[in-house]
Amino acid sequence: MKPFHTISVALAALLVACSGEQPVKTTAGGSLASCTTRSYEEIGGPFTLTNQDGVEVTEEDFKGRPTLIYFGFTYCPDVCPGTLVGIANAYRSLPEDIEPPQTLLISVDPERDTPEALKTYVASNAFPDNLVGLTGTPEQIAAVADEFFVGYDRIETPESAGDYTMDHTSLLYLMDEDWKLKTFFAEGDSNPEDMATCLAQLLRQ
Template identity: 50%
Template sequence: MSERARRIAIPLVAFLFGLVSLGVVAVMTLTPGGREVATSDVGGPFTLTDHDGNQVTQDDFLGEPHLLFFGFTHCPDVCPTKLFEISEVLRATAEEGRELNALFITVDPERDTPESMRLYVQSFDDRIIGLTGSDEEIDAVVRSFRAYKRRVPLDDGDYTMDHTALVYIMDDQGRFVASLNTTQDPQAAAQELLGRI
């Protein structure tokens, strides 16, 4: 293998390993102790701040199904990839899904202010709403969604975050329906989404 190919392959393998690890963590989180978790056990009330600085609760998103994803704006790969996939799925739902939104909830409230969330999500689809809050508020919503987050120190003194990378489908009553596979073709994912809501 050439030096150039090796330089490309090593980060790619590391990225794929990280993606698989997040998937394993997500499954373990949603099925603690190996027991199946009922969809009704996922989600719950929350109070957060949207990317325009307004306080919102779960009730503000009732009436229309929506997607929900945990991440953070300093995420190097998984989050921008997933938000791009979500954007493509939303577009692929066309007129039938024009009222759909996606909630992007930070797992890094220390750095993710409403302003930074607004600047970040506007790079994707205007139906993606960035949500942040205090450490306590974020911890509560992560727990209620059986999600996972962990701060990971870096060698340079900075840090990154490990977190659940599931895309949650929520119905018009704010109830968890299923997770959405956004890695498939956007048209197929859009049909899967529309078929579940």
């Protein structure tokens, strides 16, 4: 597992409590760093996962153009769909000459998020048109989460229809054409307008 102390400047990390509790924030200068100074070579790495069509893919399949990555799950009641809607709104706010990055939803709930479940979920008209859902074995999900310093935890909710929910880090990661982190967006500083401004600036470089 990648040690967090290898990152010289700490991330503004947000653990979303999808069980209904308040989010737990740890901030270390996140709001002070502009969108162009949030690139850490320690974040991001190789993976092997399965897309919503049941096809095995790796990071190599997404090289060649920028990629925006979000870790979430289909049973998430509000934070995940709200984030994906926000991404779609940001893309619509981009200048006409800027092509939106390809967009990945990596599930932290492989038990329920089968390719079939993801295929239905990512097809929502409210989400980005180019959204790809990725899942895998618990070991594969743990490995890719480790590469992106994503924390997640299963929370039992026996009183609910779903029996459990998943608390998880809520960050958006923008990878460049070579699968290197260009920036990240934390919850609270990634409204669609600001995200669009940042994306336009970085994607023009």
